[in-house]
Amino acid sequence: MVLVNRLLIQVLFLLSLLVDVEEVWGAKIRRKKWTSKPLKNKVKILTTIATVIKQTTKTPKNEGPFQFCNNYNRIKKSVQDTAISEDFIVGKRDGITELFDVRDPQFGGYTKQGTIGLRYTFDGAETVEYDRAVEACLFRKLHLLALDTPDEIANLYFILGTTLYEEVEFLWTSAAPCSKSDPLNKATKSCSSLTWCPNNAETRLNYKLNLRNFTPPYCIIYRNKIKRFEPMDCAFKAHFSCESECTRPILPSQNECQKDGSLFEKIGGKTYLKKEHGFRGTWEQNELGFYFFGEKFVNWQENWMTCCRLGLKPLALINTLLDHLDTPNIIAAMQGVVHWTAMTRAGCPLHFENFLHNESETFFLAIYGIQKGGSCVAGSIRDPKAAEILGPSLAVKTTICASKLLLGCEGKEKTFEIRDFPSNCDLPECKGLPDCVMKDELFLTQPFRVLLASWSFGKWHSYCDNSILELQNEYGTWDEAYKRCCSLGMDLLSVHNPAKQDCFGNPYKNSNPNEKGYLPFRTEAWTAGRDIESCRGQLRWCTGYLNDYLKKDLKWKQGHDPRFANNSCVYIDFGDPDFPSLALADCSEKKQIICEAPTGVGFKSQMHYQSCRRNSKVEESEAEKMWNTGDLSRTSFSVKKMIQCVAEHIGLVYNSTQINLHVYLRWMSRMVDPINFASTQKVKDDQRAFFLSFEAEFSDKKLTNTVKDVLVNDALDDLRSAHFDFTTEMMKKLYECKGIKIANKESFAFDFLMCLLQSREMDRFWKLYDFNLEQRSVMPADRDLNLPCMTFDNFLKSDSSLCIPAGGLFRLTEAAFLTQSPIIIEMSSSFTACLERNGSLPYAETKEEFETIYNYIRGVAPNLTIIWDQGFYDKLNTKFMWCRSELGRSQPGANIPIPVTVNATAKQDFVMLVSLPGAKPNLHAVSATEQLKYQTDVFCRIPKSVVVECLTNNPTGTSEY
The missing domain is CATH 3.10.100.10 (Mannose-Binding Protein A, subunit A)
Incomplete structure (x- = not known):
């Protein structure tokens, strides 16, 4: 990381020297x-x-x-x-x-300027x-x-x-x-x-x-x-x-844009492209007509010519397009994929225009790469998290007009229907499924998303590096089961390979081969496997991370043959006396709902890595040596199998030897903001000092305060648009590597990776790839799954040193303090704001202490909803208990009774204890609403030992946060 930061600093400094100070100095400097x-x-x-x-x-x-x-x-x-x-x-x-x-x-x-020709x-x-x-x-x-x-x-x-x-x-x-x-x-x-x-x-x-x-x-x-x-x-x-010298780009004549009727044929009253001309794509309806995003690689000239032959025009870069693309369903479908637009300068310096369009509508988005060459403009959807940083979801950049990118057209009407080609079944895409929607109210989302009150949803089991949730007495159709698991941020069970199926039968085999044991239920439960309507008979795993077909060497229940699947869903029979086997059933049948997810809050790719490593019997030391050194030249066959497994889990490789182009391009899109902002600030400081050093010598060209605010915007734009240039180079390498000779299906992913590593661009990829955009698991830590109190260990920094100054504390007892004013919640949550300061949310051991805390807070913030520490209902002792978040669960006194009455409904599955505004002390057990989690400031209880430590390390008593 240090090396990467150092490299970025050097690159940014060199680029910053190219920034024109003319526009920054302005009239004040050069009058x-x-x-x-x-x-x-x-x-x-x-x-x-x-x-x-x-x-x-x-x-x-x-x-x-x-x-x-x-x-x-x-x-x-x-x-x-x-x-x-x-x-x-x-x-x-x-x-x-x-x-x-x-x-x-x-x-x-x-x-x-950003409009009127973008010049x-x-x-x-x-x-x-x-x-x-x-x-x-x-x-x-x-x-x-x-x-x-x-x-x-x-x-x-x-x-x-x-x-x-x-x-x-x-x-x-x-x-x-x-x-x-x-x-x-x-x-x-x-x-x-x-x-x-x-x-x-x-x-x-x-x-x-x-x-x-x-x-x-x-x-x-x-x-x-x-x-x-x-x-x-x-x-x-x-x-x-x-x-610029020319006032309009040099463009072909409008007369050259003509529909070619010979491309089409009518079948059953509908117009289709003839099979020899047909290609895949999607229609999207907009305010003025339709967009067509084709899955055909063309250069810029071929793009407008193809659109014209289809009775359409190339995509106009206007605000209407920007608004249409800035929607969740479009972002999910098109993320990272680069399409041509109608915009070009075609020989006219710094002056762009939408070819074949007369619209006067403006386009306010910046075009990257103008100074890097290339006269034609392409667009790509950023990763959603990158869009939060950079603004709009669409990024546009000039590129060489001869580049091969995807077709992009628009028109007032659909000029043809899209034919379902058999090739649609060549990709393991699960289409026509119910929407997979996570219920936000069940999760903490800051700083990471994690499932709250996990113990309340059912019985949890840990096996094969996964968390499995048995939704007791919950049955449903395949669609109902799919939606239920999605709502919890989980997936239906999948049996990706024989090793995992073996692990289902003996979850302890990896840790102790001599110990027998099976998952503690004998039931038929739905898995994520099924076929889809357009591809009957081809069974695939439909999960949020795995994109592959069912492997042929899985074990099936006697009398069930996957070759005869037809509108079928796959279930697993844990009651099979020989082995937890797979079987087929009609998707409308009702079966047990069991969900799974990688355990812990972190990148799913990390979770799958551990699972694949163990299933491939690779020692952790061997795997770490390979990742740390980057030396893949001396790897064992087991390591190659591990890499194959990881590639299949993240969806890059499917059917053993196929590369999923959409996943590959989505990776490319995650090189969106490779900017270390701390380094950028240093570059600005260095640049400011450099220019100021000339003040004395060039007194007639005194630099004013304006130059002190000089920004490296051009350098930032160049870096932020780097993934366009990178994608072009890596696409060439992709097709080269797809043609490698297959030595073994279980090592294809390894051979493919070795081929990619021969590209100089690959080193650039690892330096610029933003891993924070990876999909994360939402499960709590393993020890939190079946217990009512959460530790939030995954959220806290081990080197946390946030201290509250002694002058900002109210002495509650001989051993504890209370903050004099509430902590403002920003990028944290009410659950973690106090833990980050080595304390906890308020709790009370006696009724008198509870009333003291309540009355003090009411005197400071009479209208604030008071959020107390975590609590739970102890069914064995029939009373509510504090969790005491600042203590480990193994310590005495970690869970103590709440000394006052708690108002609660009959269900008693609560994750927050609050006091509502009012003169009379009160305590309620409520659900964790968005407002309580993120929008209500909190008071914190700080142990005396923490205060002493802070004063020792920071004797001035000033705040460190």
Whole structure:
């Protein structure tokens, strides 16, 4: 981890040096008046920049008394003829170059805009004459702003940015009055049109431009307050903005987008793609029509051509698409998969447009990778947890147009039906199942999700590295059993391999081979195995983590043959005298409901690793050596079987030798935010110190406080979008490795992993992969399952040193204190807030002590619902007991009687003890509601020993949290 952090620091620092300080310094730093040296005095060289700035228009012939763009073209020609190559700046400049440039600084600074073409503009913070504005743009290899579309005029706010838009009243434009189609009226010296000099485009106006009071050359200014173009003396000083040379991307003609009827056929009154052209995909209905997400790899040109042939268009990047994709079902289905969009710049620098779309709807999402090359834009759904950090679920990035990504189309109607090909059964996907919904009220969700009051749901057993819950006297159909286990964050039983089936029969075999024992019930219980409607006869495990078919070497009940499955579900017969065997039944039958899950709060992949290690008979020391060294060259066959087992459990490998592409891509999507924010802050501090070190030497370029806030946004964007580039490289490696020669089915995953490791990108993957996005188990610790009190060991840091200052404590007894004010719950929970401070929620050993605590808290917080320590109902002694969370269960006094009456309902399955507001002391046993768990602040009881230790280590008595 230290090595990874060090590497990230180095990378971020190098990237931060490329960040342009121009836009950060802004007008405050670079307000020095630009005194341009006369162009004629500059030294000429043989090769001028004229070949670099390509003139896009020809000078129009005379139209009346003046040439439309003669003045603009004169300035442009003067720059081309007299400037030298060093005078020109392409794009942003890094801070070092800017700092050491001895020339007078030019006007303005770069501003990144998010709408109207998604381009960069170079905005002038100063007001200057028309000639100076044109020259400033040309020296940036840009041109003066051309508001040649209604959208640009209507959305000038987004082009200029908030600050400049609010300041601007007059804005220079690259327009000249009148046009070929509307020449100057010599009698009235007026016209109702403009000619845009950079591209020779014409704009007709619904009002007249009166030139009577002006003499050539004519310059056009835009009046922002009244939204009109007006002629203006060229010596007038106004703001300006520059943009890229081309005003629209270079795109194919609309006429090239035609539906190809030869691709379709009608069957039973419905239109389908012909089999030779057919491919899989899904339709999604939206406000305006339908989206089609195809499972076909194409480049950007093939994407729009295929969409057109289907009677559709490529996906437009607009806010409507963003809103549609930001929904749970879409995120779950498309996470990590990269689709092409209609957006491209196709040769036009920094100016994007949705090809084949005329929508004026804006798109506010940032496009990553603009400075890394590539002209076409693709989109991918982030992992849900990454979306919480970064914002929207959709991430978009420029990429090379020749890349092979997935098809993405849209249209006003479905142009064909999706045919169910037999190939649908080649993937172990369980479709058509009931929704798997966890009941949030049953769980603690901060800082991790864990099942509360586990003892109240049934009888728990630990076996084969799993927790099994016997829901006593609960029977149901397969669908009912599936939903019941899902509600608890668990799955139906699965028998992934013969080793696990053997473990069912003898759960103690792994620990003591001489001891016989079976699970303590003789019943028929549903497993997660079944076939689905579209793939009858192909049995698969339908769980939240396992995506595979039932293996052929499992043991079946006599008279049951899996080859004859037809709308069948698999159950396990624990009453079979020979062995817990598998059998088939109609899914509508009612059988015992038994659920399973990996034990403990942690990544499921970790849980499966332990199970696979034991079942493959791999010593822990051998496995640890392999993971720690990364040396896979000298592994035993047992280790290869272990890796195969893990790969099958996480769904990467199925049917022994197949790679699940969707799982693979989902892995790629989890390289979403490889940013160590502590390292990022250090980079910013280092960068700030670096620039400030030049203050004394370059006093005429004093750095103000603005530079102290310089951010490495470009570096962050590059890193956050790294998974796009990575996915392209790893997809190539994926197809290479899928073709490896199969030596043994039980070691295919190992051979596949060895092939991937030969890619240099694999090392990058392990450094950037965010393991916090992995699926977690929600079971409490093994020792917590059958007991009413939870230890929450998995939630607490072993090196916790949170101390409450002595001045913030109220002495309760000789051996205990109470916080003077409530602890504010933020990222913790009411169960753990006090444990994190080496204390506990309040409890009382006597009635008098209870009343003392109650009255004190009421005096401080009269309207607060008081949350007390954990409690449970002792059915043997018929009374409520405190858990005393700060004590281990083996210590004397860990569970003591509650000295006051507890108000409770008949069920008595409670996990929280609370006192409601009121003058009279009261205590209620209630369910753990969301408000009580996370939104109600708590008072804490702190032992004297903790206070003494905190004062010893922190004699000043200040708080450490």
